[in-house]
Amino acid sequence: MSKKRVIVIGGGAAGMMAAGRAAESGADVLLLEKTGSRGAKLLLAGEGRCNLTNTRELADFIEAYGPNGRFLYRAFDLFFREELLEFLGRFGVGTVNEIDGRIFPASNSSADVLKAFEAYMLENRVRLETGKEVDAIIVSEGRVTGVSAGGAEYPAESVVIATGGASYPATGSTGAGYRLAGAAGHRIVRIRPALVPLAVCDVEAVKNMQGVSLSGVRLTAFACNALEIPCGGVLRDAGRGIPGKSPKPPVVESRIGDVIFTHFGLSGPGVLKISLAVADALENGPVSIAIDLRPRLTWEEMRVEIQKRFDRFSKRNYRNILLELLPPKLVDPFQRMTGVPAEKVGSQINAEERERLVKLIKCLSFVVKGPFSLASAMVTAGGVALPEIDPATMQSKLVKGLYFAGEVMDIDGETGGFNLQAAFSTGRLAGESAAAED
Ligand SMILES: Cc1cc2nc3c(=O)[nH]c(=O)nc-3n(C[C@H](O)[C@H](O)[C@H](O)COP(=O)(O)OP(=O)(O)OC[C@H]3O[C@@H](n4cnc5c(N)ncnc54)[C@H](O)[C@@H]3O)c2cc1C
Incomplete structure (x- = not known):
């Protein structure tokens, strides 16, 4: 036969x-x-x-x-x-x-x-x-x-x-x-x-951080504009591949991972993982990504931590205090984004200014422009x-x-x-x- x-x-x-x-x-x-x-x-x-x-x-x-x-x-x-x-x-x-x-x-x-x-x-x-x-x-x-x-x-x-x-x-x-x-x-x-990098709307912001790689941060995609992100709560892993953990709106997906800032937006394994959920959510409206640089600390613990630093370094200027807290390439962008003068010393920085820093560390957010092209996925x-x-x-x-x-x-x-x-x-x-x- x-x-x-x-x-x-x-x-x-x-x-x-x-x-x-x-x-x-x-x-x-x-x-x-x-x-x-x-x-x-x-x-x-x-x-x-x-x-x-x-x-x-x-x-x-x-x-x-x-x-x-x-x-x-x-x-x-x-x-x-x-x-x-x-x-x-x-x-x-x-x-x-x-x-x-x-x-x-x-x-x-x-x-x-x-x-x-x-x-x-x-x-x-x-x-x-x-x-x-x-x-x-x-x-x-x-x-x-x-x-x-x-x-x-x-x-x-x-x-x-x-x-x-x-x-x-x-x-x-x-x-x-x-x-x-x-x-x-x-x-x-x-x-x-x-599994594709994401472009963000505010290209200038990421350009200033280009090349910075952060590991073990929490990446959360929200189906809303950056200003509408509900900051302050506790976020847990949710999304594809996380058994029994469907994200609760407006969260689209949340996971711990690594991120790399590029000249157009965000890349790195953590970003690739959430990219499909982001691309799908973009079909229905704006999507923003929030990066929690200290996911192991609650917001309150972060406040205490920052307060301690400012107390300990009361005579140091703000820029030098930030150098203790952040990767060097994030210091100038964070100083500008918080709007606190670089030369102001720790003891002069008030509660509202400290809170602005806490918010940036716990919820550094970007509005997503879109996923990179299919060819690069x-x-x-x-x-x-x-x-x-x-x-x-x-x-x-x-x-x-x-x-x-x-x-x-x-x-x-x-x-x-x-x-x-x-x-x-x-x-x-x-x-x-x-x-x-x-
Ligand atoms: C940069 C990169 C890194 C990756 N790394 C990993 C990894 O480490 N681990 C992992 O699990 N996955 C990884 N992936 C994904 C994984 O490689 C693919 O999912 C997998 O190779 C798909 O295999 P496939 O055989 O279905 O298709 P392909 O490997 O794409 O093969 C399809 C083949 O069909 C041929 N073809 C197409 N049309 C025709 C036609 N009309 N006639 C004849 N031939 C045709 C193409 O030339 C090609 O050779 C990666 C992908 C990329 C792009």
């Missing part, structure tokens, strides 16, 4: 896994990749170190994808972290666990992960054609019969769309999969940037609508023989290895299902 023909479109993390697994499961597999090489985005991942997955327990892991995470249970049943690490180990890639449960290759090299996938595909005789951009899925009587690329037709009984999202287009992920799936009748959930949110895909097989519910894997679907996760794990797991399931008899 002749082998089932499977075509995988896209040679990223999901496509390489799908192709290797389909071939390992007995199919004759052709991988079509539009660029000259495979795994361009995989090589960039984790700044070249490739944050492969995360040590979080399954239920928490699923939370990292927001409400759509439930779709992944079946794929994770088949192939989760342990299976991924075992798979990579088979190709000589050991791993290390780092802060926040992040798992990286022990060699710190994405290239070693790519080599493992190349060896897997070679071992299972996947045929690979690079420089082949698929421009249509051929469907006849509700079932896939092949694809067309560059004027040529490639027949197949199963096709896996693993074309990635629409961010970092230089890696080949230009959103082609949305057009292919859309033409086959699939609904595409509006695509938007996730680490991940694309939105994509092929999940209700039209069978989570047990990754097969389209509309077109027989059509499968999906990776970021092209309406799945996006936090930073921390969640996006690659989703790509590997859905790729594995799609490849195995595409090769199976139907």
Whole structure:
């Protein structure tokens, strides 16, 4: 009996896994990749170190994808972290666990992960054609019969769309999969940037702080203008990936993280994490971000702390007192924003002036202009609508023989290895299902 023909479109993390697994499961597999090489985005991942997955327990892991995470249970049943690490180990890639449960290759090299996938595909005789951009899925009587690329037709009984999202287009992920799936009748959930820096309206303010990096601060997005932020209360973690903690309006999301001030706004891991919630909230009105520089202190404790400093340094001038409290690059902007003269000595600074400083430290706020472009986002949110895909097989519910894997679907996760794990797991399931008899 002749082998089932499977075509995988896209040679990223999901496509390489799908192709290797389909071939390992007995199919004759052709991988079509539009660029000259495979795994361009995989090589960039984790700044070249490739944050492969995360040590979080399954239920928490699923939370990292927001409400759509439930779709992944079946794929994770088949192939989760342990299976991924075992798979990579088979190709000589050991791993290390780092802060926040992040798992990286022990060699710190994405290239070693790519080599493992190349060896897997070679071992299972996947045929690979690079420089082949698929421009249509051929469907006849509700079932896939092949694809067309560059004027040529490639027949197949199963096709896996693993074309990635629409961010970092230089890696080949230009959103082609949305057009292919859309033409086959699939609904595409509006695509938007996730894990992306945020531009603020008051560019001058952040420019003055450019280059400053703060770790362990509380970042809270509020659905209102900066002047309307309800300052003074206790804020707790709330938002996507934080089990059972839905944010209470006007809070959109709140979490502890790191922030970097840039020439246009805010970046850093904490900002990337809240960026999707901010982008979505901006659809309905203004959004502001408040940074609490001392999240471990309540407002009252902060007041006491500041009072103590001014008492202790009663003869020092305000600027020098600020130098004791803040990173050097924040001193001048804070002095200007509080409006307290730099030369005024501690003993002359009154309660109202101290309160202005407390407010800036506990609630340094910026009105958000918008997320940075989709092209610069680490991940694309939105994509092929999940209700039209069978989570047990990754097969389209509309077109027989059509499968999906990776970021092209309406799945996006936090930073921390969640996006690659989703790509590997859905790729594995799609490849195995595409090769199976139907
Ligand atoms: C800078 C950066 C760093 C990241 N770091 C991490 C990290 O450390 N950990 C993590 O979990 N996630 C990380 N991510 C996200 C993660 O890399 C992606 O979610 C993941 O690689 C998606 O895999 P994919 O196979 O679905 O798509 P992609 O890797 O984007 O692959 C899609 C492939 O399809 C090809 N293609 C597209 N259209 C066609 C067509 N019509 N015909 C043929 N081929 C086509 C493309 O050329 C591309 O090779 C990072 C992303 C970026 C941008």
